[in-house]
Amino acid sequence: MALDSKAQAALALHRFGLGPRLGSIAAIASDPRGALLAELERPGIARITGANLRGTGEAARAVFDFRRARQAERRAAKNMDADQAEPPRAPPAPNLPQVIYLDEAKARFAAALEAEIGFAERLAWFWSNHFCVSADKGGVRPLAGAYEREAIRPHVLGRFADMLLAVEAHPAMLVYLDNARSIGPNSQAGRNRGRGLNENLAREILELHTLGVRTVYTQDDVTRFAKVITGWTVIPPGQDQTRGGEFTFNPRMHEPGAQAVIGRSFADTGFEQGRAVLMALARHPATAEHVARKLARHFIAEDSPALVERLAARFRDTDGDLKELAKDLVSAPEAWASAHGKLKRPGEWIVAALRATGVNPPDIGPVIQAHNMLGQPLWRPPAPNGFADDDAAWLPGLSERLDIANQIARRLAGSVDPKLAFEETIAPLASADTRQTIMRAESRPQALALLLMAPEFLRR
Amino acid sequence: MALHTPTRRELLLGSGALFAWAYVPKLARAEGRDPRLLVIVLRGALDGLAAVAPVGDPDWSRLRGDKALLLDGAAPALPLDSFFALNPAMPNLHRLYQAGHAAIVHAAATGYRERSHFDGQDVLESGLPQPGAVDTGWLNRALAAMQHAGPVRTGGNNAFAVGPMTPLVVRGPAPVLAWTPRRLPPAGDDMQMRLLELYRHTDPVLARVLEERLGLAVIARAGGMDGQQRPAGAGQVRAYFAESAGAAAKFLARPDGPRVGALAFDGWDTHADEGALNGRLAALLGALDGALAAIETNMGPAWRETAVAVITEFGRTARINGTEGTDHGTATVALLAGGALKGGRVIAEWPGLKDADLHEGRDLRPTTDLRAVLKGLLKDHLRVDDRVLAESVFPGSAALKPMAGLLA
Numbered sequence: 001m002a003l004d005s006k007a008q009a010a011l012a013l014h015r016f017g018l019g020p021r022l023g024s025i026a027a028i029a030s031d032p033r034g035a036l037l038a039e040l041e042r043p044g045i046a047r048i049t050g051a052n053l054r055g056t057g058e059a060a061r062a063v064f065d066f067r068r069a070r071q072a073e074r075r076a077a078k079n080m081d082a083d084q085a086e087p088p089r090a091p092p093a094p095n096l097p098q099v100i101y102l103d104e105a106k107a108r109f110a111a112a113l114e115a116e117i118g119f120a121e122r123l124a125w126f127w128s129n130h131f132c133v134s135a136d137k138g139g140v141r142p143l144a145g146a147y148e149r150e151a152i153r154p155h156v157l158g159r160f161a162d163m164l165l166a167v168e169a170h171p172a173m174l175v176y177l178d179n180a181r182s183i184g185p186n187s188q189a190g191r192n193r194g195r196g197l198n199e200n201l202a203r204e205i206l207e208l209h210t211l212g213v214r215t216v217y218t219q220d221d222v223t224r225f226a227k228v229i230t231g232w233t234v235i236p237p238g239q240d241q242t243r244g245g246e247f248t249f250n251p252r253m254h255e256p257g258a259q260a261v262i263g264r265s266f267a268d269t270g271f272e273q274g275r276a277v278l279m280a281l282a283r284h285p286a287t288a289e290h291v292a293r294k295l296a297r298h299f300i301a302e303d304s305p306a307l308v309e310r311l312a313a314r315f316r317d318t319d320g321d322l323k324e325l326a327k328d329l330v331s332a333p334e335a336w337a338s339a340h341g342k343l344k345r346p347g348e349w350i351v352a353a354l355r356a357t358g359v360n361p362p363d364i365g366p367v368i369q370a371h372n373m374l375g376q377p378l379w380r381p382p383a384p385n386g387f388a389d390d391d392a393a394w395l396p397g398l399s400e401r402l403d404i405a406n407q408i409a410r411r412l413a414g415s416v417d418p419k420l421a422f423e424e425t426i427a428p429l430a431s432a433d434t435r436q437t438i439m440r441a442e443s444r445p446q447a448l449a450l451l452l453m454a455p456e457f458l459r460r
Numbered sequence: 461m462a463l464h465t466p467t468r469r470e471l472l473l474g475s476g477a478l479f480a481w482a483y484v485p486k487l488a489r490a491e492g493r494d495p496r497l498l499v500i501v502l503r504g505a506l507d508g509l510a511a512v513a514p515v516g517d518p519d520w521s522r523l524r525g526d527k528a529l530l531l532d533g534a535a536p537a538l539p540l541d542s543f544f545a546l547n548p549a550m551p552n553l554h555r556l557y558q559a560g561h562a563a564i565v566h567a568a569a570t571g572y573r574e575r576s577h578f579d580g581q582d583v584l585e586s587g588l589p590q591p592g593a594v595d596t597g598w599l600n601r602a603l604a605a606m607q608h609a610g611p612v613r614t615g616g617n618n619a620f621a622v623g624p625m626t627p628l629v630v631r632g633p634a635p636v637l638a639w640t641p642r643r644l645p646p647a648g649d650d651m652q653m654r655l656l657e658l659y660r661h662t663d664p665v666l667a668r669v670l671e672e673r674l675g676l677a678v679i680a681r682a683g684g685m686d687g688q689q690r691p692a693g694a695g696q697v698r699a700y701f702a703e704s705a706g707a708a709a710k711f712l713a714r715p716d717g718p719r720v721g722a723l724a725f726d727g728w729d730t731h732a733d734e735g736a737l738n739g740r741l742a743a744l745l746g747a748l749d750g751a752l753a754a755i756e757t758n759m760g761p762a763w764r765e766t767a768v769a770v771i772t773e774f775g776r777t778a779r780i781n782g783t784e785g786t787d788h789g790t791a792t793v794a795l796l797a798g799g800a801l802k803g804g805r806v807i808a809e810w811p812g813l814k815d816a817d818l819h820e821g822r823d824l825r826p827t828t829d830l831r832a833v834l835k836g837l838l839k840d841h842l843r844v845d846d847r848v849l850a851e852s853v854f855p856g857s858a859a860l861k862p863m864a865g866l867l868a
Contacts, residue, residue, distance in 0.1 A: 391665075395665070395666075395669045396669065396673075398666065398669045398670055398673060399670070399673040399674075402651070402652070402655070406651065414627075414628070414631075418578075419578070431661075431662050433658055433661045433662050434658060434662060437654055437655075437657070437658045440577075441577065441654070442503060442504035442505070442577050442650070442726065442727070442728065443577060443578075443581065443726050443729075444578055444581070445726065446651055446654075446726065447578070449651060450651070450654060450655065450658075453655055454658065455658075455659065455662050455663040455666055459663075
């Protein structure tokens with residue numbers, strides 16, 4: 001199927017971006033691929049900043065202080081209960097970890113709604129899911145947003161190795177996958193305390209973040225790599241007024257000695273030992289293939305072996321230059337062969353729906369709830385392998401999408417013209433059946449809901 | 461039925477039922493009355509002939525065949541007068557009619573003669589003669605023309621929250637207050653069937669998933685079964701209609717509450733398997749009937765000062781189409797209920813149902829302009845000035861006299 005330029009523009013926005021806004025299709029119709037590539041060249045395109053957003057250490061220290069103050073209040077209240085029948089109660093302060101989580105969520109959705117195309121955002125979301133942490137793990141909630149801003153976004157169009165190092169040395173990841181507590185058995189701390197190794201992070205780096213499951217590593221590789229990264233930990237937030245909550249290499253926890261990982265020996269150079277293993281993993285051909293497969297599967301199709309091979313070669317040839325890989329996705333013939341693509345992930349669909357209506361929700365609550373209902377709660381994947389990327393996982397949520405489409409439509413249809421929204425989002429891609437179904441709806445809200453549930457809108 | 465009494469916070473939260481609050485009918489109050497007006501918009505175009513059937517017209521049963529509502533049919537219609545009978549799904553409306561608390565206007569339509577839902581709804585709610593870009597409705601403009609009630613009772617905050625999904629009929633310069641029923645309207649059988657139909661033609665994977673999700677009952681209906689079963693979710697629709705209409709009534713009944721309100725019910729676009737006697741349309745009419753009962757109950761003593769107007773964008777084809785339903789038409793009914801009305805009457809200049817009588821050979825021909833009915837209500841019930849009605853409420857309608865004698 002040959003797509004005309006408007007159809008290509010619409011497809012570019014759905015497949016690689018976050019869905020068209022009013023005027024988006026016309027704006028890029030003269031050169032859809034060029035527009036995608038141009039977005040990648042904008043300085044700082046994948047970054048999010050905000051005066052109210054806290055860095056990781058700052059957030060961790062604030063939460064520590066918040067918890068300590070709460071405990072003090074509780075103790076005081078207990079003591080007063082004994083003396084007074086009706087102690088005066090101040091209203092409880094809002095839960096700080098949740099406040100931070102919501103502030104971060106707001107900033108992320110604002111960036112998604114404001115993006116012209118959203119290709120860089122989509123890449124950021126992809127990598128954030130590849131290197132996921134979960135806000136449901138104790139201590140991670142206030143750090144999840146900062147983690148994405150600090151470890152993922154600066155490297156989305158940079159080198160894979162840099163992102164890998166930033167991620168594995170980030171407090172959110174070290175807490176999420178337990179490495180912050182992992183102690184070399186023969187380290188000073190290990191000998192004193194009799195506590196030891198936790199393999200969790202080392203295993204997931206090999207299995208999920210770099211080489212891929214069932215590839216070239218063994219259980220011994222996991223154990224030795226875990227020893228290498230002992231001492232990669234977090235400064236206790238209450239211990240240091242200026243650096244508490246931030247990453248540190250603690251030599252007292254670090255397992256001494258050289259370690260062999262995937263066939264190479266790494267001398268004990270302290271923190272550098274772990275960095276050297278990560279750099280070797282980043283350059284391993286298995287990593288290139290793993291990343292290539294995941295990118296192709298996410299953006300193009302479940303199975304496209306030729307594309308995977310080309311992407312893997314590019315990864316190897318460019319030392320994991322992620323911008324070059326993103327460009328290859330855009331120029332791949334496979335990306336433009338068919339408009340019938342994968343289902344949008346729930347988060348992509350929700351954002352696309354809001355972009356289509358042009359409405360900026362005043363309250364983040366319903367947006368968060370919609371993600372929860374559709375099974376993709378923000379920064380809360382069920383496991384370290386992140387949210388599933390195959391359609392089979394998301395198809396059963398179709399009826400929940402219908403409920404949400406209906407809610408969005410009923411709330412917004414008073415201010416949105418569904419005919420215009422149709423023309424501006426999927427018209428160049430839409431079948432005659434889809435057009436007719438929307439135009440013959442019995443009311444504007446129904447037309448808008450049908451638009452959001454049309455195959456051309458659900459898919460990308 | 462236990463109805464949830466909305467708090468002010470809930471009122472300010474969203475959309476659904478809308479009330480203009482700060483403006484009250486001062487002239488009517490000066491007469492010692494305290495009138496209430498509630499407008500219910502049925503979106504999708506109600507089949508007026510299936511709701512109120514001309515059982516005395518010799519052409520009626522020829523036109524609708526076994527789908528015709530008859531006094532001696534399987535589901536016997538409820539007689540209104542010697543000529544018209546009411547759909548048996550509406551016993552409450554029938555009771556109100558017999559008590560003189562309900563009237564029906566038949567063969568009515570706005571001035572709109574095309575057949576697009578969106579444009580038809582715009583004309584119905586805007587009060588303008590033609591479709592086009594509009595952002596205010598006739599009900600709101602009628603209110604804006606009334607005298608301001610004085611200080612607004614919102615703790616000094618004059619800026620009322622207007623929900624994003626305000627029905628057009630009540631949008632405009634007069635401040636409006638929005639309320640969302642806790643229960644959102646269900647996605648609806650009709651919506652699901654439209655999607656399923658689309659997926660079946662364009663996306664078999666999505667079609668299969670939706671079929672599985674909707675369950676076998678829905679698939680059976682889509683397969684063209686007899687259309688005699690009540691759609692799944694009819695209970696939800698009933699509950700939603702009753703809850704939102706009942707809540708609206710509670711507000712209108714309050715001594716310090718708003719005096720006019722508007723809400724909209726969807727689902728009336730019955731192209732296939734209309735089910736006027738015992739199917740989908742019967743279920744919808746039953747839900748509407750329940751809504752009217754909830755309004756009467758919750759109005760309490762204020763019911764005698766209440767008028768409810770149930771209106772829709774246009775009617776449907778006089779004949780049944782090839783899929784056991786009806787397509788977009790022209791004239792239909794307006795249902796009026798409330799203790800303030802001079803009820804017990806069907807108001808109609810009957811156009812007849814012979815082929816030559818039908819508008820464009822297919823639709824019930826309109827003989828009453830719906831705007832005249834609405835102008836009559838606004839004039840006699842709320843005391844809106846004639847000139848205001850002709851110029852700003854229904855612009856360009858000076859030649860169209862307000863219908864007299866609707867009120868008791």
